[in-house]
Amino acid sequence: MRVKVACVGGGPAGLYLSILLKRQDPSHDITVYERDPEGSTYGWGVTYWRALLDRLHEQDPESARALGAASVRWREGVAHVGDRTTRHSGDEGHGIGRHRLLEILSARARELGVRLEYEREITAAELPSDADLVVAADGVGSDLRTRHAAHFGTRLTAGRNRYLWLGTTKAFDAFTFAFVETAHGWIWCYGYGYGPDRGTCVVECAPGTWTGLGLDRASEPEGRALLEKLFAGVLDGHPLLQSPGGSPWQTFRTLTNRTWHHGNLVLLGDAAHTTHYSIGAGTTLALEDAIALATALREHAVIPQALARYERERTAALLPVQSAARYSAQWYEDLPRYIHLPPERMFALLGQRHSPLLPHVPPQLYYRLDRAAGQLEPLRRFKRWLGPRVARTVHARTVSSGD
Template sequence: MKIAVVGGGPAGMYFSLLMKKHDPSHQIRIYEQNAADATYGWGVVFSDVALSFLEKADASFYAKFIANHERCNYMEVVHKGVHVQLKNNHFSRASRIDLLGTLQQECLTHGVEFEFGKRIEDIAGLGGADVIVAADGGNSAIRTQFAQYFRPTIETRRNKFAWYGTHQLFHPVSLIFRQTEHGVFIAHSYQYSKELSTFLIEVAPETWHKAGLDTMTDEESRRYCEQVFAPELGSNGLLSNRSLWFNANVVSNAKWSHGNIILLGDALRSVHFSLGSGTRMAMQDAIALQEAFSRNGSDVQAAFADFEGLRRSSSSNFQEAAAKSLDWYENIEDKMGLDPVAFAYDYMRRTGRVSHDDLRQRDPEFVSSYEALTAA
């Protein structure tokens, strides 16, 4: 088959790699609007469950991908200056640039073609492909072109975010909650290489305005946030990489395909980073779509229906969990009075997917501390 993939992110490249490995006769070309080495953001996070999917799908790529990962088997919630450890929460972290670089090299090695610096606004320029995979992100131009068929829903959430990096190394995935005179500042932080950590800052819009962040330059905003989180950052500052404030959009689509076009990754559905599952879901989509073609051969419509039947339920479940997680963060002011242990417990239960017994099995010492607190 002749396959055109619009978007050179994890979803588009991983699907292309898997398709080419399973059938080298496929002609696959990826169209990416950015340069080969361009990326936004700092690190990506995978749970052990997420990594198990990748190992099963392609053990060779998996071995190369995890070679330089940073790993930790616990996380921390920092509230009122108290660090509460939550054991048996396993996370593997990597540079987003390394992930994209490894995927690019593997794709090239197996004969996938690339065209960088090429933004596709109209599928007419794709030259008669049998299959068009729209993996062009949350602002997908292909989805926009055929919006009447896909019927997308885009919900803009209220909190503001700025995505920084730092040389301060946060070994566990760390969630830091800081009460200030203007409101609550939240940092989502984790080490993803030997030298760097991600440091994603979140604030309510009211806090953003009261602190004057709405009128600050990028440099002024960076310095202000450094002061807020000075106790955790120590002698290290924040690093900016187009670290402008933004709102999170939650994307879903009534239809996943139209004609010979299929949506994939963030173009199909976004999962908020408070669950750390966006890249995981994109790559699981890629696995499922390739497997659907393996089962259905060149019957494109059957493969699309197979893919949607396999993934729609899990997609909806993740988005429901993400919505509950977002609600928790957006109402954080109501919880700041909690004891640090009770606060961490509330955080772990925020999506409704983790029960008290689940927590007890994962970290009995933490649950015993919480039970002693509530008994007192």
């Protein structure tokens, strides 16, 4: 059945959905509206994992090959705690620049016949009246969702810590954590490469550290200079970079919705949900949303039935991820509880930060229990009884962050 689709938002979720729908039926009439100029985007690099790339190859091999070729890879995580360092092997991680990701997806969408209209802001009052399906892929601040916030049951919860998303000319060869102690408390960064001469550096600290260091009052160049000094040990002389019009220090907002569709309007990606950046799942979840929605529309000729199936499937899939994200954010908010452990133990618990049991057990005891549970089946059963382990898809991200 030919459908007319208006997708508001030209990020990864909206573009990938348009690609999949056109592959399913070239007769679909699909327009993606993006309020910003083409080629302008926020952020630096995004991360994803081998399992996602394998799934993208199943959906659209051409764009998957292009994404894989444009990505850098790593298999290790390294943590610097003061002058101590520990390194561990992990799953294969991938990093790609957000600009490059959008270039690949937009080029593929155009090739398949999708209309892309940039610098075109569509509000709830301006939606095409003849669209069979309207997709709100316009981010966490979605105007389309806000208009029906009561129906969607939208809830935004702010985290405690402050964070800042920066770039750098340092191309990290591993997913890097660096924790630095100051007179005002700990400050840390997550660093990962996304190109031969580029990396992402997300800086985070508690509110008292942020104000104590004067980061709340410093100009943007002054703040960057201070951070470059604090993280000189991992930056190796490379500068930190702020994107033009980049976001200031902020607190992470966790977004949830009770339902994801209203009439012929459906939420996608960050318009539907957010998960804390420390689990590195944002881009992956957006693309998985697109896959699930395209599949539901292919298998159900009646749009309301398709949207209901999409909502059931994705809300169920998100439950363990959202739980993991909450506990991961809490781990960093409770950093003083773990930071003075021997580095290999601290890093092991960093990898276990998704566990609902960890906040309630003394860290040293949890570490010993976790080590023993890996060797003895009775203790594995005991640990499962005390608290459910995070789903496998989330556990694979134990040495990563950033999206």
